[in-house]
Amino acid sequence: MNTSSYKKYLLSCSESLKEEKEINFSSDVTTDIAQNVFKNLKKAKKIASDIKTKFINKISDNLVIFDKKFTENSGHVHWCIAYNDFEIKLRRLLEKGKTKSVNLFPSYFSEELGLKNILENADIEIDNEQNDTVIFFPKFGIVNTGSLFLEFSSSFDMEQVLSSNTKIFVLPITDFVLKPDDIEIFVYLYSVYKNHNDFPYLSSLFTPQPLEKNDSIHVFLVDNSRSNIIANKEIRSILNCINCDACKTVCPVYNMVGDKPFDNVFSGPYANVVLPFLENTDNYKHLCFSCTNCGNCSSVCPMNIPVSELIIRNKKYFFENKIMDISDIRISKVLSKTLSSRKLMNQNKVMKYLRIKLLINNSKSVSNKFIFSSKTFNQQYGLKEE
Numbered sequence: 493m494n495t496s497s498y499k500k501y502l503l504s505c506s507e508s509l510k511e512e513k514e515i516n517f518s519s520d521v522t523t524d525i526a527q528n529v530f531k532n533l534k535k536a537k538k539i540a541s542d543i544k545t546k547f548i549n550k551i552s553d554n555l556v557i558f559d560k561k562f563t564e565n566s567g568h569v570h571w572c573i574a575y576n577d578f579e580i581k582l583r584r585l586l587e588k589g590k591t592k593s594v595n596l597f598p599s600y601f602s603e604e605l606g607l608k609n610i611l612e613n614a615d616i617e618i619d620n621e622q623n624d625t626v627i628f629f630p631k632f633g634i635v636n637t638g639s640l641f642l643e644f645s646s647s648f649d650m651e652q653v654l655s656s657n658t659k660i661f662v663l664p665i666t667d668f669v670l671k672p673d674d675i676e677i678f679v680y681l682y683s684v685y686k687n688h689n690d691f692p693y694l695s696s697l698f699t700p701q702p703l704e705k706n707d708s709i710h711v712f713l714v715d716n717s718r719s720n721i722i723a724n725k726e727i728r729s730i731l732n733c734i735n736c737d738a739c740k741t742v743c744p745v746y747n748m749v750g751d752k753p754f755d756n757v758f759s760g761p762y763a764n765v766v767l768p769f770l771e772n773t774d775n776y777k778h779l780c781f782s783c784t785n786c787g788n789c790s791s792v793c794p795m796n797i798p799v800s801e802l803i804i805r806n807k808k809y810f811f812e813n814k815i816m817d818i819s820d821i822r823i824s825k826v827l828s829k830t831l832s833s834r835k836l837m838n839q840n841k842v843m844k845y846l847r848i849k850l851l852i853n854n855s856k857s858v859s860n861k862f863i864f865s866s867k868t869f870n871q872q873y874g875l876k877e878e
């Protein structure tokens with residue numbers, strides 16, 4: 493692959509590899525805690541996955557219901573397509589309220605939207621002491637009641653958010669469940685898989701009240717390219733993700749290279765699947781090759797997302813839709829023919845090396861440190877050659 497992003501990615505990976513680090517990609521601790529918390533872990537994962545799938549499969553209808561309920565209760569819903577759309581609408585709201593400072597709570601979604609920059613550009617100060625205007629990121633929206641499920645890291649944070657005069661909530665269009673009863677299972681799965689705890693965070697179910705002061709409660713529903721993934725049925729199940737990061741922890745590649753090569757708020761196996769669709773495809777299509785297909789991510793995922801299979805599906809999608817470079821398509825075809833031919837793989841070490849090196853020399857982006865054993869697998873283990 494010859495894209496500049498891929499070259500940058502490889503360079504960053506090789507720099508990360510020089511750093512000394514402790515490598516541990518075992519999922520034993522998580523699995524032990526999960527088995528203590530859930531009587532039947534397999535069943536719990538299936539229930540959680542079904543709940544999210546049910547919402548995603550009818551996402552447009554469900555969001556319209558949420559909008560209706562939230563608005564009926566005197567809240568305001570702002571629909572945003574991309575982050576710049578979000579920026580315009582948020583700035584308009586803050587200008588209207590003559591807002592000079594906000595209390596911005598941290599979240600991965602705030603980073604994804606570049607909220608700190610948005611506020612800086614609008615000359616709005618971030619003041620974590622005040623509770624006049626807060627911007628907070630709910631864990632989930634609840635369709636049937638028009639409520640928001642909020643998780644807090646302390647009772648002080650909870651007090652600040654719930655007692656604030658103007659509450660601005662921001663969440664991706666995919667982070668919803670249908671009814672309040674659906675929440676509990678996610679709360680426990682998240683605390684086990686993200687924090688290795690068997691007790692959840694402090695939380696509150698927030699529903700605007702009809703008597704609430706007018707114009708004081710807002711929710712921004714932001715797509716930011718998630719509809720590209722909804723449109724792709726092959727990988728749609730990745731939207732069931734609860735951002736627990738368990739797949740990162742068990743990924744041998746991520747353990748070696750870390751966050752830096754991804755150059756994004758998302759990293760690890762989840763990022764390998766979503767970034768080509770959330771961002772410019774050309775800048776991230778190489779991520780489908782950044783995987784050993786060991787399957788650790790799929791086994792650990794609390795939402796039963798077949799992450800490593802989705803990475804393979806991306807690869808197939810890019811090949812079929814001619815999104816890969818022509819030279820990559822040619823190399824992959826020849827390489828696949830070579831590696832799946834018993835006759836060619838039984839050739840002696842020198843011949844095999846020459847053959848592969850010939851291919852690799854055409855692609856400057858592939859490492860040429862190939863080492864072949866002098867014996868074939870069959871010779872090594874005394875099996876009969878076919």
Ligand code: SF4
Pocket residue numbers: 685732733734735736737738739740762789792793794795797799
């Ligand atoms: S893909 Fe699964 S394991 Fe990875 S962050 Fe999402 S829910 Fe967690």
